[in-house]
Amino acid sequence: RYFFGSIQTTRGCPLCCNFCSVTAFNGGKFRHRPIQDVIDELRLIKEKVILFVDNNLIGTRRDHLAYTKKLLSAMIAEKLTRPWICQATINFADDEELLQLAKKAGCMGVFIGFESPTEEGLIAVHKKFNIKRGGDIPGKIRRIQKNGILVVGSFIMGIDTDKKGISDITTSTCVHYGLDAANVMVLTPLPGTALYKEMQAKNRIIANDYPGDWQYYTLHHHVAKYENFTWKALMAEMNYFNDTYYAYEKIFRRILRIIVNNWREPHKIFLGVIANFSYRFNHVSDRTIEGVKAKRLRDEKRSHMILKWFRSG
Numbered sequence: 001r002y003f004f005g006s007i008q009t010t011r012g013c014p015l016c017c018n019f020c021s022v023t024a025f026n027g028g029k030f031r032h033r034p035i036q037d038v039i040d041e042l043r044l045i046k047e048k049v050i051l052f053v054d055n056n057l058i059g060t061r062r063d064h065l066a067y068t069k070k071l072l073s074a075m076i077a078e079k080l081t082r083p084w085i086c087q088a089t090i091n092f093a094d095d096e097e098l099l100q101l102a103k104k105a106g107c108m109g110v111f112i113g114f115e116s117p118t119e120e121g122l123i124a125v126h127k128k129f130n131i132k133r134g135g136d137i138p139g140k141i142r143r144i145q146k147n148g149i150l151v152v153g154s155f156i157m158g159i160d161t162d163k164k165g166i167s168d169i170t171t172s173t174c175v176h177y178g179l180d181a182a183n184v185m186v187l188t189p190l191p192g193t194a195l196y197k198e199m200q201a202k203n204r205i206i207a208n209d210y211p212g213d214w215q216y217y218t219l220h221h222h223v224a225k226y227e228n229f230t231w232k233a234l235m236a237e238m239n240y241f242n243d244t245y246y247a248y249e250k251i252f253r254r255i256l257r258i259i260v261n262n263w264r265e266p267h268k269i270f271l272g273v274i275a276n277f278s279y280r281f282n283h284v285s286d287r288t289i290e291g292v293k294a295k296r297l298r299d300e301k302r303s304h305m306i307l308k309w310f311r312s313g
Contacts, residue, residue, distance in 0.1 A: 007038065007051075013056060016028055057086040089129065103148050109149060117155065121161050124159050152183065167236075180254060
C-alpha cells in the first residue's frame, strides 16, 4: 500500500560529491535504460503517483538532457502522464523545452540538492557544479515553479567550512530562493564515500563498530567529529533552522503561494502541504525523542549517584 509507485531510469553520477554514496555504489558514468523498457514498466505501476528514484533524472550534459526529453515525449505520447516527482540538479531550470515537457508529462515536484548556501561549502563537498551552473538561483527556481513544478531544496550542516550561525544563513537562503520546502541534514561520512576516507584518515569517525553502529548512519545522528561544532552546538543550529523555517507562519505563507500558483491543480497543493507539515512533524518528533532520551539518561545518572551514596554508607 505504497503512496508512490517507483521507477529508475538512470544510474551513476559524474559529480562525485564527497559525501554521496551514489558514485561508490553505481560509479561515475551516467547510464540510461532503453526508453521502451521504461515505458513498459510505467504501464505496470498501479499507484496513482510515481517517484523517479534516479539520483539525477536529467543528468548534466546535452546528451543526458536529450535522453530525458525523449523519455518525457514518449510518456506524453503513450498517455502515461500520472503525477510524479523526481530528483535533479539546478540545470533543470536552464532548458525551457525540458521544463514544458516535464510539466506535460505530469511532473509536480523536484528535489534539488543545493548542499550549502556558501561557495566555500560547495567547494568543501566537491560540488563545484552548483557554482558553475547556479547563477541566479532564485530566478531559476521561479522558472521551474512557473511551469507548475514545486521545488524542494536540500542542505547539509556540519561542513568543515560551516561556522556558528550557519543555520541563520541557510534559513535566509531558503527564503531568498523561494523554495516550496527544504530539508537539512547533518554531514554524515557514509562508509565507502570519499568523505569517510577523509575523516577516517584524520581519526574523526566515532561510530566505526560494524555492523552495530550502522543504525546511527541516518544523516541525523552523531557519528563523526566536526571541525567547528560540538554535537550539541550542531544540533542547536539544526533546531534553529527547523524551528524558524517551519514555524506555522512561514509554512502558511509558502502554502498560500503554492495555492496561488497552482489553484487549478489540487494534487500539487496537497504535495506542498504534506511536504511542509511532514518536515515540521518529523522535526518535532525528533526533538521529543531526543528529549526523552536525555531525560532517561539524566534519571539513570541520578539513580546511579543515589545508589552510590547509599552504598558508601
